[in-house]
Amino acid sequence: MLKLFYARNACSLASHIALEEAGAAYKAVRLDFGANEQRGSDYLAINPKGRVPALVTQWGILTETPAILAFIAQSFPEAKLAPLDDPFAFAELQAFNSYLCATVHVAHAHGSRGYRWADEEASFADMKRKVPQTMSECMSMIETRMLRGLWVFGDRYTICDPYLFTVSHWLPRDGVDIEKFPKIRAHAALMETRSAVQTVLRAELI
């Protein structure tokens, strides 16, 4: 059985939802970031990067949200979470997820994890102040150039949707008013009507 290591309010939510949508047999294991469990020796043996998500499979351990999402789509083709027989369309999904991972998530992380990239308290404060601007710019790019319909890729639900949902759930903490992005707001609301999303949100909040 697959085992997903996740933390509350982390990007691991995307993989958690995707596993549920895929109908996978899996166990979700919560790490307590407040207690710094992700830096403990037990977890570092699973993921030496000390981050979530990590997905334990019968073949080995996977990390990195875009890789795990594509793996879930390819491993459960009957769930139709990606256009697996069309390399260009598949790459478009991957480009969207890569943007969330390397640009949007990184912008968000500057709000609370500035120590990754600087040493001075004044720099951390400077970074934190800029988060509403950078996250708004990212959301504007998604709202105006990327979202194709009710779902990220139009009328087809894919592995991009739980990832966008995860990121848009961070907006209140990032000082961004989701009301300014009506398509993204509608996407989040539509996601919340899905039973898989409800199941995962309940599990992560218990």
Add this chain to the structure above:
Amino acid sequence: MLKLFYARNACSLASHIALEEAGAAYKAVRLDFGANEQRGSDYLAINPKGRVPALVTQWGILTETPAILAFIAQSFPEAKLAPLDDPFAFAELQAFNSYLCATVHVAHAHGSRGYRWADEEASFADMKRKVPQTMSECMSMIETRMLRGLWVFGDRYTICDPYLFTVSHWLPRDGVDIEKFPKIRAHAALMETRSAVQTVLRAELI
């Protein structure tokens, strides 16, 4: 014919090498970052994010290095640049590329593009000072935990190799001595013996 937009010293080098290794019919078009061509209206019509790489295909335009690399591997299966029939192994490649994209490239970018995440000159200087440390930590992770052999995945050359080569070429500018990472140094040297790599380096340096 595929058309790749690239810039010198940019992460687009990875896609450029992969196209050459795949034996693809492609044209490479250089953007002059010094003249800020990536922010000009002509290029923003191609990639509204104003970044490289962008790959123009007959079906549309792709961005984001990990997505383009996987697309090349899937589009030219005879080049055997990824284990396309094994979702777990494919995901391992993707996890490696995602780490380079979202962690290593981001660490590198703090050396010269701090304005993306902060506003004060003092913050930019603080970020720049930390780059040798963060990039060394990343290289240590790759050297000790990720590199499996002469190539990233052992005896098999994949889409991860041109990407690692691209990143390890940045180390002198990042203030990191590659001699401290003998496997990464050997990987870079081995890459430079490949005719595809030599062809691309010559084309980018003309």
